[in-house]
Amino acid sequence: xxxxxxxxxxxxxxxxxxxxxxxxxxxxxxxxxxxxxxxxxxxxxxxxxxxxxxxxxxxxxxxxxxxxxxxxxxxxxxxxxxxxxxxxxxxxxxxxxxxxxxxxxxxxxxxxxxxxxxxxxxxxxxxxxxxxxxxxxxxxxxxxxxxxxxxxxxxxxxxxxxxxxxxxxxxxxxxxxxxxxxxxxxxxxxxxxxxxxxxxxxxxxxxxxxxxxxxxxxxxxxxxxxxxxxxxxxxxxxxxxxxxxxxxxxxxxxxxxxxxxxxxxxxxxxxxxxxxxxxxxxxxxxxxxxxxxxxxxxxxxxxxxxxxxxxxxxxxxxxxxxxxxxxxxxxxxxxxxxxxxxxxxxxxxxxxxxxxxxxxxxxxxxxxxxxxxxxxxxxxxxxxxxxxxxxxxxxxxxxxxxxxxxxxxxxxxxxxxxxxxxxxxxxxxxxxxxxxxxxxxxxxxxxxxxxxxxxxxxxxxxxxxxxxxxxxxxxxxxxxxxxxxxxxxxxxxxxxxxxxxxxxxxxxxxxxxxxxxxxxxxxxxxxxxxxxxxxxxxxxxxxxxxxxxxxxxxxxxxxxxxxxxxxxxxxxxxxxxxxxxxxxxxxxxxxxxxxxxxxxxxxxxxxxxxxxxxxxxxxxxxxx
Amino acid sequence: xxxxxxxxxxxxxxxxxxxxxxxxxxxxxxxxxxxxxxxxxxxxxxxxxxxxxxxxxxxxxxxxxxxxxxxxxxxxxxxxxxxxxxxxxxxxxxxxxxxxxxxxxxxxxxxxxxxxxxxxxxxxxxxxxxxxxxxxxxxxxxxxxxxxxxxxxxxxxxxxxxxxxxxxxxxxxxxxxxxxxxxxxxxxxxxxxxxxxxxxxxxxxxxxxxxxxxxxxxxxxxxxxxxxxxxxxxxxxxxxxxxxxxxxxxxxxxxxxx
Numbered sequence: 098x099x100x101x102x103x104x105x106x107x108x109x110x111x112x113x114x115x116x117x118x119x120x121x122x123x124x125x126x127x128x129x130x131x132x133x134x135x136x137x138x139x140x141x142x143x144x145x146x147x148x149x150x151x152x153x154x155x156x157x158x159x160x161x162x163x164x165x166x167x168x169x170x171x172x173x174x175x176x177x178x179x180x181x182x183x184x185x186x187x188x189x190x191x192x193x194x195x196x197x198x199x200x201x202x203x204x205x206x207x208x209x210x211x212x213x214x215x216x217x218x219x220x221x222x223x224x225x226x227x228x229x230x231x232x233x234x235x236x237x238x239x240x241x242x243x244x245x246x247x248x249x250x251x252x253x254x255x256x257x258x259x260x261x262x263x264x265x266x267x268x269x270x271x272x273x274x275x276x277x278x279x280x281x282x283x284x285x286x287x288x289x290x291x292x293x294x295x296x297x298x299x300x301x302x303x304x305x306x307x308x309x310x311x312x313x314x315x316x317x318x319x320x321x322x323x324x325x326x327x328x329x330x331x332x333x334x335x336x337x338x339x340x341x342x343x344x345x346x347x348x349x350x351x352x353x354x355x356x357x358x359x360x361x362x363x364x365x366x367x368x369x370x371x372x373x374x375x376x377x378x379x380x381x382x383x384x385x386x387x388x389x390x391x392x393x394x395x396x397x398x399x400x401x402x403x404x405x406x407x408x409x410x411x412x413x414x415x416x417x418x419x420x421x422x423x424x425x426x427x428x429x430x431x432x433x434x435x436x437x438x439x440x441x442x443x444x445x446x447x448x449x450x451x452x453x454x455x456x457x458x459x460x461x462x463x464x465x466x467x468x469x470x471x472x473x474x475x476x477x478x479x480x481x482x483x484x485x486x487x488x489x490x491x492x493x494x495x496x497x498x499x500x501x502x503x504x505x506x507x508x509x510x511x512x513x514x515x516x517x518x519x520x521x522x523x524x525x526x527x528x529x530x531x532x533x534x535x536x537x538x539x540x541x542x543x544x545x546x547x548x549x550x551x552x553x554x555x556x557x558x559x560x561x562x563x564x565x566x567x568x569x570x571x572x573x574x575x576x577x578x579x580x581x582x583x584x585x586x587x588x589x590x591x592x593x594x595x596x597x598x599x600x601x602x603x604x605x606x607x608x609x610x611x612x613x614x615x616x617x618x619x620x621x622x623x624x625x626x627x628x629x630x631x632x633x634x635x636x637x638x639x640x641x642x643x644x645x646x647x648x649x650x651x652x653x654x655x656x657x658x659x660x661x662x663x664x665x666x667x668x669x670x671x672x673x674x675x676x677x678x679x680x681x682x683x684x685x686x687x688x689x690x691x692x693x694x695x696x697x698x699x700x701x702x703x704x705x706x707x708x709x710x711x712x713x714x715x716x717x718x719x720x721x
Numbered sequence: 722x723x724x725x726x727x728x729x730x731x732x733x734x735x736x737x738x739x740x741x742x743x744x745x746x747x748x749x750x751x752x753x754x755x756x757x758x759x760x761x762x763x764x765x766x767x768x769x770x771x772x773x774x775x776x777x778x779x780x781x782x783x784x785x786x787x788x789x790x791x792x793x794x795x796x797x798x799x800x801x802x803x804x805x806x807x808x809x810x811x812x813x814x815x816x817x818x819x820x821x822x823x824x825x826x827x828x829x830x831x832x833x834x835x836x837x838x839x840x841x842x843x844x845x846x847x848x849x850x851x852x853x854x855x856x857x858x859x860x861x862x863x864x865x866x867x868x869x870x871x872x873x874x875x876x877x878x879x880x881x882x883x884x885x886x887x888x889x890x891x892x893x894x895x896x897x898x899x900x901x902x903x904x905x906x907x908x909x910x911x912x913x914x915x916x917x918x919x920x921x922x923x924x925x926x927x928x929x930x931x932x933x934x935x936x937x938x939x940x941x942x943x944x945x946x947x948x949x950x951x952x953x954x955x956x957x958x959x960x961x962x963x964x965x966x967x968x969x970x971x972x973x974x975x976x977x978x979x
Contacts (some may be wrong), residue, residue, distance in 0.1 A: 116851055131780075134876055135788040193857035196846040196908050198869040205859030224869055227786050233872060237845035244840045276825055296862070305782040339750055339757035340803070341784045435873075439785055442804050443754075521853070568763040568776075568870065611766055613777030616735040619778050619824040620763075 101126065102528055103270055103285035105256045105312060107515060109228075111291030112235035113659050115529075120251045121529055123463070126283060127239070127367040128272050132308055134236045137293050138304040138517065141228025142436055143212060143348035145192070145514040147185030152204060155218040156612070158183040163713055165512060168214040168392050168428055169505020170462070170649040171684055171715040172325065175705040176504050178474035179484075180713055181519040187520050189221045198223050200432065205449040211351040212451045214392040214509040225346050231514055250375055255622060256312045258319055258541070259288060259493055260547040268539040271547040272343035273555070276624060277380050278615045280555060282548040284530035284539035287492050289524055290316060291517075294462040294498035297635070298630045299583070303335050303344040303460035314629035317636070322633025323689045324501030324515055325464035326633070327640040329582050330650050332460035333396035333455075334419050337442060338581040342458035343443055344435050345419055349453075350389040352428070354421040356380050356396070357452075358403055359505075363413045368420075368452045368458055379403055384720055393506045394650040397457040400461045401584045401712035404456075409455060418452035418466050428448075445476070454519075459583060461513060463504040463650065464637075467493035467688055470502070476705070476712050478523065483531035483707035486524035492535065494528055494636055496520035506649025523623035542672025563608035567624045574627075577601075585652050591642040598635045605631060609711015612614040636696050642702025649718075666717045676717050684715060723733040724749055727769070727813035728758055730777050736824050740864040744769045755795060755802035755816065756784055777816075777916030778868070786942060789877030793818060793828050799940055819882045835876050839957040842921045846911045853899035858909035871904040871950070873943045880937035880947060890917070896937040899928050900950035906957070919954075928955045949958035 104114045107129035118125045126131065150156040160242060161182035166173060193199055193207060199221050200208040209218040223230035242248045253275045255592060260269035260282055269284040295310020296302035317323045334349065334356075337341040350356070357376040364371065380399060381388045389396075395487055400417050404410030410417060421429060426449040440448045471484035486502075496517065503516040581587075581594040594645045605628055611620040645656045658679065661672040687701035705711060725746040733740045746769045747761045759779055768774040781791040784803040794817040798808060805815075822830035860868075880896040881887045887895060902918045905911035919940040922928045931951050938947045 113851075120851060131788075131790060132832070132876075133780055134836070135782050135790050137782065140785060140877075141788045142784050187853035190853065190856045191848075191851055194854065194903065194910065196847050196911060198865055198872045200869075201860055201865045203862065205861055207856070226787060228867075229875070230872055237839075238848070238851075240836070240840055241843075241845045241847065244843075283939075305788065306784065307782045308944040339753050340760060343785055435787070442786065443752075443806070445806075566764055566766075568760070572764060613736060614775060614826075617778045618775075619827055620776055698948065707938070 100286050104285055104289045106291035108136035108138040109517035110521045112239050113518045114289045114525045115239050119247040128254045130255050132252045137308055138232040139229040141514050142346035144222035144227045144511045145509040146219050147189040148219055149186045152218045156218050156689045164215045165396045166713050168509040169507055170718050171407045172347035172505030175712040176476045176478055176701055177470045179476055180478040182517055185515055192234055197230050197234045213390045213511040213684055215346050216541045220511040228357055258315055260543050262543045266491040271551045276617050277357055280551050282544035287528035289494045290499050291497045292499045295633055297317035299459040299578045301342050302343050309626045309630055311512025311626035313627040314633035318691050322467040324467035325687045326637045327644055327648050328506050330461040331397045331457045332393055333400055333457050334455040335458035337456055341437055345455055349421055352432055354419055355422050356389055356419055358409045358417050368418055388721045392507055397584050415456045416454045419455045422450055461508055465499050465501040468495045468500050475593055481530050483527050485527040486520055494524050496524045558624050559613055561610040563606045563609050564605050567608045567627050570604055571627055572602055578634055580699050582638055586641050591638055594638045601629050639696055640673050640687050640698055646679055729813055729815050731817040731880040732827050735826055749913050755805040777827040792877045799879045821882050821887045838898035842898050842902050842918050850948030874914050874945055879940045883936035883940050886930050886932045893930035894926055897948040899954050900947050902954050918920040919958045922954055923958040923962050928958050
C-alpha cells in the first residue's frame with residue numbers, strides 16, 4: 098500500500114499533526130465531524146504559554162516545567178512536559194510567523210500576560226479569542242497543503258472505530274459520512290486520534306456540542322487503554338446557561354480581575370452599591386501570593402465552599418462576582434474584547450461597568466487516551482521514536498485533549514493550546530517512524546470486516562423503536578455526572594451514581610432512533626455516540642470512586658489531610674509524614690482497559706519517577 | 722408572557738425534496754436561546770398538533786459565536802442561532818436554512834464554496850516550514866488591532882447570504898474571502914505574496930463582481946469592516962492589473978520578436 102496517514106480531528110492537535118506529515122511529503126486524510134475551521138479549539142480564549150521572558154522577570158522554560166508539574170500535582174509523566182515547555186517559545190514564534198494576530202507591546206514585540214498557577218507573565222494572546230486565531234493559522238497552512246494535493250479533507254465525517262489486523266494493530270479506520278450516512282473503511286499507515294474531550298458527557302459545560310468524547314470512548318471500548326479518567330477540570334469562572342455554560346477566561350483575572358462576594362449574607366444590593374469594605378475578596382485573602390490566580394481546581398473549590406458551605410453566594414445562590422470594572426474600558430476592549438462581548442451579548446449586562454456573575458463549570462479533561470513517550474537519560478524526548486504519543490495499540494496515536502498526558506491532575510490555564518500543538522508536532526513524526534517498520538499491506542479482510550460491523554450496527558440503530566428518547570437519557574447523564582463527579586466527590590454518592598449510570602445504559606437499549614432518514618440523520622448518530630458516552634461516564638464514576646485521596650481536580654473531603662500546623666507544610670514533620678504515605682500510595686497513573694463489558698482499572702507508577710534523575714521530585718502542592 | 726414558545730421550522734428531507742413547515746410548542750425558560758429551543762425539541766420531537774416527527778437537523782458547535790456553525794435565518798434575518806436570545810425575538814419564531822448555499826437537510830446547508838474561495842485567493846502565509854526559525858516580524862500595535870478584527874471572520878456565510886451578487890449562476894467569492902486577502906496583504910510577511918492574491922482577486926468571480934450593495938457589512942456578526950476591505954482590495958487589484966500590463970509591455974519592448 099502506498100504510504101498514507103489518517104488524522105481524526107481537525108482542532109489544533111489534529112491540524113498540527115497534518116502539517117507535520119504533509120511537510121514531510123506524506124499524504125494525509127483528515128477526518129472531522131465539522132469543517133475543521135469550526136473545531137472546538139476556537140473556544141480557547143486566554144492564550145498560550147511559553148517562557149519567552151520579555152518582561153525582565155527571569156522566566157525560563159525550566160520554571161514553566163516546574164509550574165506545570167506542580168500545577169498537575171505530579172501526576173503527569175515528566176519528560177513530555179519538559180519537551181513541551183522547552184518547545185513553547187519556538188511554537189509561539191512559529192504561530193507568529195504564520196500570521197497569528199497576537200497582541201503587541203509598544204516596541205512591536207509579542208505581549209505576554211499573567212495566568213493561573215504561575216508568578217510570571219508567560220501567556221501570549223490574541224485578544225480574548227486566542228484559540229480561534231491559532232486554529233485559523235493552522236487551518237490556513239493545512240489549506241495550503243490541501244491546495245498542493247497532499248491533504249484530503251473528509252469534513253462531516255465521523256470516526257466510528259479503528260480497523261484491526263490479526264495481530265491487533267491499527268491499520269485504518271471506519272468512518273461515516275454524516276450527510277449521506279454512508280459507512281466506509283479507510284486504510285492507513287498510522288492513525289492519529291485528535292478528537293478532543295468528553296465535556297458533553299456532563300450535559301452543560303464550557304465545551305462545544307461536538308465534544309462528545311465518543312471517538313476516544315469507542316476506542317477504549319475496542320481495547321485502547323484510557324488514562325486518569327477521574328481528572329476533570331472544572332473552570333472557576335463561567336456564565337451558567339440553558340444550552341451551555343460560557344467560559345469567562347482566566348485572562349480576566351490575569352489582567353487584574355478580582356473575585357468577590359458581599360460580606361453580608363443575602364445582601365440584595367446591586368454590586369456597584371456595595372462598598373469596597375463590604376466586599377469579601379476571598380481568594381486574595383486566603384492566597385496572598387497568587388491571589389486571584391491560584392490554579393483552577395483551587396479557585397473552583399473555594400467558590401464552591403463560599404457558595405455551598407458558607408451560603409455567601411450572590412442572593413444566597415450559586416454565583417460569585419468576577420469584577421473587571423475597575424480596569425479602563427479601552428484596555429478591556431484591547432485585551433479582553435472577545436469575552437467582554439460574550440458577556441454583553443449573552444447576559445445583556447456590560448461587564449466593563451458592572452461585575453460579572455459567574456460560577457464554576459466543567460471545562461477540560463486531563464484524562465484521556467493513555468499514550469507513551471520515549472526519553473533519553475537527560476529526560477529529553479527522542480526525536481524519531483515511534484513511541485511518542487503512541488497508544489497501547491500499534492499504529493494508533495493520540496494527541497490534544499483526547500490524550501491523558503501533559504497536565505496530570507490539573508491543567509494550568511493556557512497550557513492546553515500548547516499541549517495540543519506540541520503533541521501534534523511530535524506525534525506526526527512518530528507516526529512516520531512507525532510506518533517505516535510496517536512493511537505489510539493492510540489486509541482487505543480487516544477493512545471489510547470493520548465496515549461490515551459498523552454497517553450492521555447502524556442498521557440495528559435505525560431499527561430502534563423503543564420508548565426512550567436518547568436526548569433525554571443524555572440530559573440525565575449530564576445531570577448525574579455534574580452532581581456527583583465534579584468539584585466535590587463523596588464515595589456514597591459515587592456508589593449510587595454507579596447504579597444510576599447502569600440504569601441509563603440499560604435504558605439506552607430501549608432507545609427510539611426518532612429518525613429513520615438516510616440524509617444527515619443526527620439522531621442515529623447521537624444514539625451511537627450516547628452509548629460511548631455512557632460507557633465513559635461509568636468509567637469516570639468508577640475511577641473517581643476508587644481513588645481515595647485529594648489530588649488536583651480530584652477532591653474528596655473525606656480523604657483530605659488535616660491542615661498542616663505550619664504555614665509552609667515542609668516545616669511540619671508529622672504532616673509531611675502523612676502526606677508522603679498518601680502520596681506514595683496514590684501518585685500513580687490510573688490505567689483503564691475494557692474487555693467483555695467490564696472496566697479494568699489499574700494503577701501504574703510513573704515511569705519518569707523510576708529513573709535515577711527525575712526532573713522534579715514530588716512535593717506538597719501549596720499556593721499559600 | 723405565555724408559558725410556551727411557538728417555533729416554526731422549515732423542513733426539507735434533502736436537496737430537491739418538497740419543503741414544509743413544522744410548528745412546535747416549547748416550554749419557556751429564562752435565558753433561552755434558539756439553540757436551547759432546538760435542544761428542547763430533540764428531547765420531545767412532537768409538533769404542536771401532536772405528530773411525532775424526526776427532530777430537525779441543524780449545525781452547531783461552540784455556541785459562543787466564534788465557530789460560525791449555527792448560522793440560519795431567524796425571523797427572516799441571517800444570524801447565529803446561539804446568540805439569538807428568545808426574549809429579544811418576535812414570536813412565533815421562524816427558522817429557515819440559508820438560501821444561498823446548497824441545502825443538505827432542514828436547517829443545514831453546504832458552505833464549501835466559502836472554503837474553496839479561500840483556496841482561490843491563497844489566504845495563507847507561505848511559511849518556509851514549521852521548524853524553529855526564530856520570532857516573526859515586529860508589528861505595530863495599531864496594525865495588530867486592525868488585523869485582529871479582520872482575522873475574527875468565522876466563515877459563517879452571513880455576508881454571502883445577503884449579497885445580491887451571490888446566486889446559483891454567479892461565481893463571486895463574496896466579501897469574506899476579499900477581506901481575508903486584505904488581512905494577509907497587510908501582514909509584513911504576507912505582503913511578500915500580495916501580488917498573487919491580488920491577481921486572484923482580479924480574476925473572474927473576484928472583487929470586480931461586487932455590486933456595492935453594502936449589505937454584507939450590515940449583517941457581519943463580528944462587525945468586520947467588509948466594505949472598506951472591498952474598496953481597498955478593489956483599488957489594489959486594479960493597480961496590480963495595470964502594473965502587470967505595464968510590465969508585460971516592458972517585457973515585450975526588451976527584446977525578442979514583437
